[in-house]
Amino acid sequence: MSSILIIPCKFIHHKNSPVMRYVALVCLLTVFSFQKNTPPKLSPEHQKALESLRVMEGFSVEMVAAEPLIADPVAMEVDENGDMYVVEMHGYPLDVSGSGKVKLLKDTDNDGYPDKSIIFADKLTLPTGIMRWKNGFIVTDAPDVLYLEDTDNDGKADIRKKMLSGFALSNPQHNLNTPRFELDNWIYLGHEGAVTPFVFKKEFGDKGTDIIFPDKPSAARLAPNANGKAVRFKPDSYELEELSGRTQYGHSMDAWGHHFYTSNANHIYHEVLANTYIKNNPALLVPNATQNISDHGEAAEIYPITETPNHQLLTDVGVITSSCGITWYEGGAFGEKFNNVTFIAEPVHNLVHADILREAGASFTASRLNEKSEFLASKDAWFRPVNFYVGPDGALYVIDYYRQIVEHPEWMSDEITQSGALYNGTDKGRIYRIVPHKGLPMNWLGKLNLSKKSAPELVALLDHENGWYRRTAQRLLLHRQAKEAIPALHALLKKSKFSEAKAHALWLLDGIQAIEKEDILQALKNETAGVRENGIRVAERYLNAAFGKELINELTALQNDESPKVRFQLLNTLGLVKTAESEKARLAILQRDIYDRWAGLASIASFAGKENQIFDVAIAEFTNKPTAETSEFIANLASTIAGGENKTGFSEMMKKIMAEAPGTEAWKAAALNGVANRLQFQKEKGTVLLSEPEKEKLLAHFSPTATSELRIASLRLLEISGFPKGKRLDEKIVQAISALKNPSTLTRQGSNIAVYRAHAIAFLSMVNSNELKSILQQALTQKEPEVVQLAALKALGKTADAQTYRFLLNEMKGFAPALKKEAVNVFLSKPERINVLLKAIETKEVEKSIVGWQQMVRLMNYYDTDIRAYARKVLSVNEDRKAVLQKYMAALELKGSQSKGQLIFEKNCATCHQIEGVKGVNFGPDLSTLRSRNANSVLTEIINPNNSIADLYDFWTLELKNGSTVAGIIAQENTNNISLREMGGIVSVIQKKDIAKMQKAEQSIMPNGLENAISLQEMADLITFIKKQ
Template sequence: MPLYSSLKPLRWTIILTAVFSVFLISLTVSAISADKTEDAKPKVDYSSEMPRILPRTPAEALKSFKLHDDFQIELVASEPLVRDPVAMCFDERGRAYVIEMPEYNDANKEGYSSVKLFEDTNGDGKFDKSYPFLTDMTLPTAVISYKGGVFVGAPPYVYYCKDTDGDRKADVREIVMTGFGRDKGDEGMINSFRWGLDNKIHFSTGTDGGVITVAADKEKKTYNTRGRGVILDPETRTIELTTGGGQHGMSLGIWNRNFVCSNGVPMQVLMYDDRYIARNPYLAPPAAPVSIAPGGKFTKLLRISQIEPWRILRTRLRAQSAKGDYEKGNPSGYFTAATGVTVYRGDAWPLEFQGNIFVGEPANNLVYRAAPKPDGLSLVAPRADQDAEFLASTDVWFRPVQFENGPDGALYVLDMYRELIEGAPFIPEDILKHIDPIGGQEMGRIYRIVPKGFQQPTLPDFETLSSKELVALLESDNGWTRDTAQRLLFERQDTSVSNDLIQLARKSGKPITRATALWSLQGTKSLDEGTLLKGLKDENFQVRKQALQIAEQYANSANIQKQMLALASDPSLEVQYQAAFSLGAFESSARSQALADLLTRHVDNKWMRMAVQSSLNEGAGEVFELLAKNPTLLKQKPAQAFLISLAVQIGAQKDSENVKNLLASLKSLPAADQKLAEILFRNLLSRASGTTKTVIAQSSSEHTAKLLKGMMQTAIQQATNAKLPVKARVDAIPTLSIGKFDDTGDVFEELLTVQQPLPIRQRAITTLGLVNDPRVAALLIESWPGFSPQLRMSAVETLFSRKPWMVSLLDSIKAGKINPGDISPERVQLLKTNPDSKIKKRADALFHNQRLTGRSDIVKEYQAALKLKGDPANGKLVFKRACSACHRLENVGVQLGADLKAIKDRGTEAVLLNILDPNREVKPQYVTYLLVTTQGRTITGLIKEENANSITIARADGTQDTVLRIDIDEMISSKLSFMPEGLEKQINKQEMADLLAYLNATK
């Protein structure tokens, strides 16, 4: 299924930008067939090479497994009880709610998925009853128990559903949220509802996100969840957005650390909760997901199942389309469908397995295990099983897509059991007709893995337990038991057991129990200062970390503040990292000193620098001053980078005291550090607010005047000195945007001449976009004849960035100075939909013949390229010329778009169609966006990264901008592909055949 398909990254809309780039996007089988012509190459009957591999009975499937020697696998449910299971949860009675999604790969039907309720009526650990709790569902993806019912994710909705009359069928179905993305390929949608230590439900929005509203919010605020995670308060039904990542699969570790995965990235850890980042809107952090599998996508997998005939045939056909056997007969055996990442938290297995990470690889019919260990503030998770996978099957229908920790301490494996796990639209037609794309839609299995000799325990009905008995269960070594007991305590809000919880928080011999008790006290509003202080001083660093997070809500207490400050010097690096975030909960001089000390000790650590700045929405000037007094620190590049970030922030903020502190610090720097002073002053001015400019103007300081003069002189000398390295010159050019155009206009004109290296000209063009002067447009238009296509793209971006310059551009097109063909279709569309009626009218007149869609004639014409013999060697040259601005293959190009190694799985006809008609179907992550900033600039491009504070826009010329959300006045989707149409103007049919051969031949 797409959620877990080995083609997920391959199925993603792949970006090949610019006039010379190739963009490969998802398309449907019907779209492919619609453009077939009589000239298309004849179809070949491969039926003799495509014998059907038949499914196995549940009993036969059990015999197909090869499992770690210490364990046994048991079947707990199979068809007809269950079909296509993709998610499950257990309620407090030990019953299981299972999401079924038989709709996968069925293009003709929808609305027949369901949520089943399973019961084990005789206590043998196997489900013997199932009930249609919810029917007529469309693409449900996630489920979790709460208050006798369940929250269910089924994009675009999250529901709360409950059986109130005891017939095991939901008679309550309330919409909690709406607006989540529903991908046309049914992939990367909301998933993995998990109960957190913080008494809230955490889940992933996958790759589709969506702009959502929450039913409980009377103001109907909208939340853009693209690239984000969601934290739901199940009681108030309000939400917060947090760090996101991955595609399908999210797991909270024993201590609530968040793990995600994507098709080719088997496991990532999220390095921070961007609710902290959101406190300082001037901070643009590094991306939170960090891959922790040393081999990543290319980790060698120890597959034991036969390679399906269709894969072998596809490999041979690809080899025939190029010269040589480039795949060397190896069409599988690495991560292409990583899904369902899950941390084992049970107690039935030996202790050393707790905290291990499991990932399903359904395309290779196996389950991979890793054993994470600390790596600084991150983790590294090497393979745990050396000679065989933890679990593998010889049955090619075995599709492990998700896992669940159970009430018995076992790990449950959800097997979708399908003939084809790849999306049908991405299998060549000649092959697809010999496969049943919906084969297995009425089948499915659920297994559990237990140690050999496992005895089924008698499980209590938690619903009947007293609150006091629930408190005692927090001592359990089984994560599911602790979660469920904690959840029920939170649901009941029974403060009569507060003293029992306090005793656990203070005296339990188990660190995880002490932490869980602290959060339970917090959740029931029963936490006292003394117990929290004890938690902040706990002997276990993980408990201290959790206590710090709770303490943020009690930071108005002097005693709590004092202990939080003390933890900034904790022996544990992880506690110090948490302190760097948590100290943002209050302000004081002592806090500024603690943050400055933290930064000084860990200045080389980018995560610590980011965490410290997240706490400095207030007090940045004070910390800047403390750091600037340390001469040893000032000589370190990371410290200088941090001070530069603070200088930009202080300049943008409207706090005169911070600006005065910074200027005083610069004045006190020794003469040897004047170059650094100039750099810091330049960055202070780079986004200077009116308040900052006023303070500088009123300072009438000789030192300030000297800094400004020296800064500009240095920048001009460095930018124009042909004897310097190109990089040094490029780095100096942005400073020119701060000066008056009367002083820098001639310099920019010199930097734009054809004699200058390409990077110099490129940076000059983009820097001009920051200069708000009407003469900029005239300079760019005058220089236009000497611009290469790449530079013209950059110049168009700059001219589009301000309305008067856009008018000048249109004037030049009308006057014949600029060819209309130099303006890409998505730019034309933006002009034609401009809110200014005059610009819109002029664009309609100037570009009335430019067609954005309906490219069937071009597609039909280029079908001839499919008949030509392609030369991969020449295709590599075509790629370098036409595609490398945004894609990287074999160490050539820039990796902006998706991984083009995926191209070989799409089929040559599909690839050709997407190259020539990129706007036929565009996935959300590959749409061109327009951002209008509060400074009046317009920025267009692809959203490359997104978090709570910033959006990184990548442009077709290979450049990018990170824009803080506070600087965005408006963001508009063009609904067009990032790749413009018209590549056929640059690549003839033989070159197209060569390019296709090269793309197919890459490893």
């Protein structure tokens, strides 16, 4: 039955906005004909699916669309006229033949719900996202970003062109995705590095090429596959930029432009430091520009209600393992509690998880919205939420891929891949609509007509509570370059009580080249921090304008702003202003915020070439209040100074480090470690610009009275720079030898004599003392503290010869476990030594079991192919994995003990893995992510690690130009640097210019054979511990 609706004001504009009075009744009362908001009758199957859902109290769920109207939906968009478009990815997981589609959904019976679909575009490979742009749509479909347009109004795209190209066509879970038009008039793309396939190399082995605009190759371009980072671009001006973070499937921004990402087990993290500012200081090495913000951790525990999970799915309690589709809710219809809420889809667990975000310095903290339940969950094991959309009505639209299996066969057993079930559900798919119990009218489909609104009417929509209207209006006005909107935009900036509207107006004025000085000044003085923050960003674009000097004065006046995020943005922006006033303001902010690591990094970036100006501030604050944050800041600062072009600045810093002053040992140690970290991978050691007197002062720290931190940091740098020559060095050698031969003489000179003697061994190995070998062998054959013996073994690794190999092979059998491990490391340090060890194992001179699990990982993945083959031959285990698995199936029938399983984990797994973010080393995947699988699946992963190689855990060996090698997992990468997480969890930042060769292991880091160290009962205990049962 038809009726006339006068839309309630709260769904059209912010209730306090006087701008709506400026634009009389045009948007305040929008009138159109529509059917009463009654959802159509569902089929029994769809009704059952709807009834299987449980939503947070205060909300209800409706089904908006389902098969046969749609199938395999992954994304949707609603254009300015209310037309609804849905992206279908039929090809997942293996079909790259071009089965993907975009459908236009129509309401032909005028009940407000779609009942007809038209194929708008087809022959897409694996489409992942859609966004309205001008008269068409941007669709992400690796390797391309496509523009599709229907010019003859038949509902089908007749224009298809590539806007960007070069992205890797990798595993579908990791391709570029989710184009979003954002507040600053840029289009943002979700993206991360290509995943190396071991099984489906033909389909997904593409690594990508340079990212280019195909219709203008001479325009801006990015490195191959954008270095695995997210990307933003402006099609009209051919601007293209690599961001500092990466995301898997989905990304989102809040109302102020803060950018949030998601990835499998890490469901929410924040890009804090933008690449734009990092690039201001090429000498600054930033291991990671994003902040994990969940206060309930990675692989966070969640609460599914699935009734009949199959063997790939969850039991009653699991952890996040498949996070995707992150969406900041700004629909304005869920109540004040939801003003700072994000949603993530968790398809493996059949649920939607929600977090509420709170300010935390330059970043945020994300806490559970509900403590022991989820925002939405289903009893149906095929319910697969993968994405969301906040509609024109403020409702949250949940996109349900609806498949039996959503894990990719790259990481599943052959049995599952060959079962025929991979595409079960490919003819199905649903879109749900979540609304408050009071309801929201479904009255927008095909009936919005924003394209016909005048410029003042669209400006009025910038004042809307619902972000959909604000972004849509901004996009339309930007496309029109609507100069006639300027008076209304100025009025909105002056009079609106809705802060978000002011941010949109500000950026829109910038986008249509109509901004004035007063617009920016108003924003900088606004009472809302988000408006001031965006005012600073916009001001940054006009620093060189005629009124730029006045802007700079206003910017520097903000140095004492009460908001940490305003001060953080000010640090970044003022880094572009090379004046004394700017430097003074940045120093003031640093002094206030030095305990926020992001403020420290921003300060270093902003003082490019003048880092010494903040060194005094750093050491003063550290002396007053030493913390881990200030220690990290000083190390980063010293590293940057050491890596910069300003050699005078480096000398000045070293003079301050050398100056004698009480209470300075801690910051000096931090600074020296920062320098050593930066220079350890340089091509030629001994090239650090240290004078002989400076070297002698560093050498003076080799003393039993110095702190152990300062002593070892000084020795690290001396090993790189070269030791001083002459009498002082000889005296220290004698002192070290005496400490080792006659430790009783040291009892009154220091509190930790054993550590000092260990450092004495390290020192003697660095200077190649002639007496070292006998001292080391004596230390290993006599009763000495373990720390001394470990140091002796490490020193042997630098001096070993054939005689030493024979000594170690004879003695190591009787070593304690920690010493035995280090003795094997001596052999693993050089290729020729590895062959000696493998030969001894092959001839049974030493037992194969002497090689620890982590060491076996290194050998099985060694970069030298001959050594790798020899190791796999000598250390071979039962390669009939099916037989081994069958044997250990008996463990599943035994009762396991969590406490005993923890001991097994700590002994055999913790060297590479954590569980729940603790209890081990952050190197391989967190094993709590296996908790979601049944015991059979967990056992399979342990027995046959090559059955499921975790994505983003490729093992790389880097041969450096200085002759050394390092190996690990690439944690982050940008144009200049690689952050490598080595075994042990240590992250090293290595400049690409120092790398000679990179080689990736072809198999799982974890080799077969763990079962040799674990009995059936111990396996039962380990699985019980992992599954927390």
